[in-house]
Amino acid sequence: xxxxxxxxxxxxxxxxxxxxxxxxxxxxxxxxxxxxxxxxxxxxxxxxxxxxxxxxxxxxxxxxxxxxxxxxxxxxxxxxxxxxxxxxxxxxxxxxxxxxxxxxxxxxxxxxxxxxxxxxxxxxxxxxxxxxxxxxxxxxxxxxxxxxxxxxxxxxxxxxxxxxxxxxxxxxxxxxxxxxxxxxxxxxxxxxxxxxxxxxxxxxxxxxxxxxxxxxxxxxxxxxxxxxxxxxxxxxxxxxxxxxxxxxxxxxxxxxxxxxxxxxxxxxxxxxxxxxxxxxxxxxxxxxxxxxxxxxxxxxxxxxxxxxxxxxxxxxxxxxxxxxxxxxxxxxxxxxxxxxxxxxxxxxxxxxxxxxxxxxxxxxxxxxxxxxxxxxxxxxxxxxxxxxxxxxxxxxxxxxxxxxxxxx
Amino acid sequence: xxxxxxxxxxxxxxxxxxxxxxxxxxxxxxxxxxxxxxxxxxxxxxxxxxxxxxxxxxxxxxxxxxxxxxxxxxxxxxxxxxxxxxxxxxxxxxxxxxxxxxxxxxxxxxxxxxxxx
Numbered sequence: 001x002x003x004x005x006x007x008x009x010x011x012x013x014x015x016x017x018x019x020x021x022x023x024x025x026x027x028x029x030x031x032x033x034x035x036x037x038x039x040x041x042x043x044x045x046x047x048x049x050x051x052x053x054x055x056x057x058x059x060x061x062x063x064x065x066x067x068x069x070x071x072x073x074x075x076x077x078x079x080x081x082x083x084x085x086x087x088x089x090x091x092x093x094x095x096x097x098x099x100x101x102x103x104x105x106x107x108x109x110x111x112x113x114x115x116x117x118x119x120x121x122x123x124x125x126x127x128x129x130x131x132x133x134x135x136x137x138x139x140x141x142x143x144x145x146x147x148x149x150x151x152x153x154x155x156x157x158x159x160x161x162x163x164x165x166x167x168x169x170x171x172x173x174x175x176x177x178x179x180x181x182x183x184x185x186x187x188x189x190x191x192x193x194x195x196x197x198x199x200x201x202x203x204x205x206x207x208x209x210x211x212x213x214x215x216x217x218x219x220x221x222x223x224x225x226x227x228x229x230x231x232x233x234x235x236x237x238x239x240x241x242x243x244x245x246x247x248x249x250x251x252x253x254x255x256x257x258x259x260x261x262x263x264x265x266x267x268x269x270x271x272x273x274x275x276x277x278x279x280x281x282x283x284x285x286x287x288x289x290x291x292x293x294x295x296x297x298x299x300x301x302x303x304x305x306x307x308x309x310x311x312x313x314x315x316x317x318x319x320x321x322x323x324x325x326x327x328x329x330x331x332x333x334x335x336x337x338x339x340x341x342x343x344x345x346x347x348x349x350x351x352x353x354x355x356x357x358x359x360x361x362x363x364x365x366x367x368x369x370x371x372x373x374x375x376x377x378x379x380x381x382x383x384x385x386x387x388x389x390x391x392x393x394x395x396x397x398x399x400x401x402x403x404x405x406x407x408x
Numbered sequence: 409x410x411x412x413x414x415x416x417x418x419x420x421x422x423x424x425x426x427x428x429x430x431x432x433x434x435x436x437x438x439x440x441x442x443x444x445x446x447x448x449x450x451x452x453x454x455x456x457x458x459x460x461x462x463x464x465x466x467x468x469x470x471x472x473x474x475x476x477x478x479x480x481x482x483x484x485x486x487x488x489x490x491x492x493x494x495x496x497x498x499x500x501x502x503x504x505x506x507x508x509x510x511x512x513x514x515x516x517x518x519x520x521x522x523x524x525x
Binding site: 117119166167168 | 410497500
C-alpha cells in the first residue's frame with residue numbers, strides 16, 4: 001500500500017481542496033489562514049503518505065491535520081489577531097474529530113456564496129471559485145484565462161483582501177436573497193464551462209480542463225442544493241454539451257458544427273445522465289433558462305441523424321424560454337430552429353430586427369441564412385463581420401472556409 | 409461590528425429646484441431616523457459644492473494652497489454617512505437605501521480596524 005506518488009497526492013488534495021478550505025475558513029475566520037493550513041496538511045501528506053498509504057477517511061484526515069497545523073501556527077505567531085486564536089481554540093474544543101457531513105456541506109455552500117458575492121467583479125468571482133472550490137493553482141487559472149500569472153495572483157490577493165477587510169460575510173443567503181445570489185453562482189460556473197467549451201481566444205476551440213472543472217462544480221452544487229431546479233438544469237446542460245466534445249472538432253482542431261457532427265462519437269453515458277436530469281426537471285415543472293436550454297440539448301441528443309431532429313419541439317422550447325427570460329441571444333437561437341421548420345427566409349426576417357451587432361454568432365448565423373437564400377454578397381459581408389469579431393483561431397478558420405465556399 | 413463610509417457622489421452644477429430636492433431631503437431625513445433607531449448611525453452630513461473646497465499641501469515646511477477640489481471631475485463627493493454594521497451585506501443594504509433616497513451613486517467602503525478613535 002505504500003509508495004504513493006506525489007502526483008496522486010496532488011490529485012487527492014485538489015479533489016478535496018474545496019471541502020477542506022471551506023471548513024477551515026469557518027474555523028480560522030480567514031481565507032489566507034485556511035489556505036495556509038491546507039497547504040501545511042499537504043506538506044504533511046507528502047511526508048507521510050508514501051509510507052502509510054492514503055488514509056481511508058481522506059477528507060477527515062486533511063481537515064484534522066490542517067486544523068491542528070492552524071492551531072500550531074496561531075499559537076506560534078503571537079502577532080496574529082487574538083480573536084482568531086480564540087476562535088480556533090473554541091472550535092477545537094467544540095468539534096468532534098470527524099467532521100459531520102452536513103456541517104461540511106454547509107461550509108461549502110458558504111464558501112461558494114462568498115466567492116460569488118455580488119460586491120466582487122465577475123472575473124474575480126470566477127478566479128476565486130476556481131481557486132478555493134476547484135482547488136486549481138494560481139498558475140493553472142492564469143493559464144486557463146490567458147493572463148500573466150502575476151496578474152492572476154494579484155487579482156486573488158486583492159479579492160481575499162476585500163473579503164477580509166470589507167467583511168463579506170461567510171454565510172448562505174437567506175430565502176429572500178437566495179434566487180438572485182444563486183443566479184450569480186450559476187453564471188460563474190457556466191462562464192467557466194463556456195470558456196472551456198468555446199475558448200474566447202487562443203488557437204484551440206475547447207479547453208477540456210475548464211469544462212471538467214465546471215462540471216465538477218456543477219455536480220457539487222447539485223449535491224448541495226438538490227431542491228433548486230436551475231442548479232439541476234445547469235448540470236444537465238453542461239453534461240449534454242460535454243457529451244459532444246469528441247465530435248465538435250476534427251483531429252486537426254477544426255470546428256465541426258452540430259449538423260455535421262459524427263453522432264456516433266457522442267458520449268452516450270453523459271447523454272443518459274443529462275437526459276435523466278432533464279426528465280426530472282420536466283416532472284418538477286418549475287422551468288428556468290438553464291433547464292430549458294438543457295431540454296433543447298436533450299432534443300438534439302435524441303436525434304441519431306440531424307434529419308431526425310424534432311425542430312418543432314425545439315422552437316416550442318425557445319418560445320417558452322423567451323416567455324420567461326426574453327433576450328436577443330435567445331431570439332437568435334430560436335431563429336436557427338425556425339429556419340429548419342419554416343425555412344431560412346422566415347428565420348432571416350426574425351434575425352434582421354435583433355440588436356446584436358457586437359455578437360460574433362449573430363453575424364455568423366445571419367451569414368448562413370443569407371447564403372441559404374442565395375444573397376451571396378450580403379452573406380460574404382456578414383461572414384466578414386463575424387470573422388472580425390472572433391478571437392478564436394479554430395472558429396475563424398471555419399468562418400473563412402464558409403466565406404470562401406460562397407464563390408466556389 | 410465594523411465602521412463603513414457611505415459616500416454620495418453628486419454631479420457638479422446648480423442645486424436642483426425645491427420640488428425635486430424637497431422629497432429627496434425628506435427621504436434622507438427618514439433614512440437617518442431609521443439608521444439612528446437601529447443603532448447603526450454614527451455620523452452623516454452634506455457638503456457645500458466643490459467650488460468651496462481648498463486643497464492644502466505642506467512641502468519643506470511651506471504650506472501651499474490651491475483653490476478648488478483635489479480632483480477635477482464632473483462628479484464630486486457631495487456628502488457622506490458613517491455607519492456601524494455587522495458585515496458588508498448589512499452595510500450594502502443601508503448603502504442601497506441611501507442611493508435610493510438620494511437618487512445618486514453611493515460608494516461603500518470599510519474603515520480600517522474600528523476606525524481611528
